[in-house]
Amino acid sequence: DNNGKPKDEL
């Protein structure tokens, strides 16, 4: 899970 990371998708 990418929780906490900046979301790099559009």
Added chain:
Amino acid sequence: MNIFRLTGDLSHLAAIIILLLKIWKSRSCAGISGKSQILFALVFTTRYLDLFTSFISLYNTCMKLIYIGCAYATVYLIYAKFRATYDGNHDSFRVEFLVVPVGGLSVLINHDFSPLEILWTFSIYLESVAILPQLFMISKTGEAETITTHYLFCLGLYRALYLFNWIWRFYFEGFFDMIAIVAGVVQTVLYCDFFYLYVTKVLKGKKLSLPA
């Protein structure tokens, strides 16, 4: 950045530009659901609030600004500049039936109970169903202009390519975001019926018209 992600973004961009140019060149928004376009403007607005909080890349920032700018330009063309050509009678989908449940779901199921995260989740859920007023309008009138079908095809292809992007990222980066994936699958499935009509009719040079 993999090839599926890049082509997905470009397909999304192509869809947005096709729609803007269609309206601008024909001076008409006939057959276009203004409600879907308002929902997409809302999707971009709530998703890209992180423009103010985090910088990811020049590509990321530019694309976000282009998407938001084009979304509002499209809404402006439909509801202001070419309002006389807007087919409001056929654009009768009740958007509150989408926005209210989606709002509730984003409060209940999210990665983190914080305002920005809930708004991001809201935008992901809303995007997956934002095209429904447009598909509803086509089913009501029974037809769509060919250029409108190209727009819908690019828009559906974008999320399908993102699905491949997520498979790629899972295998090569160990990255996955369950909220985006589930919503992305729902979004892509909603286009399946349209994809079938696009391939069997539009690509063979026929106009998209539904049997009465």
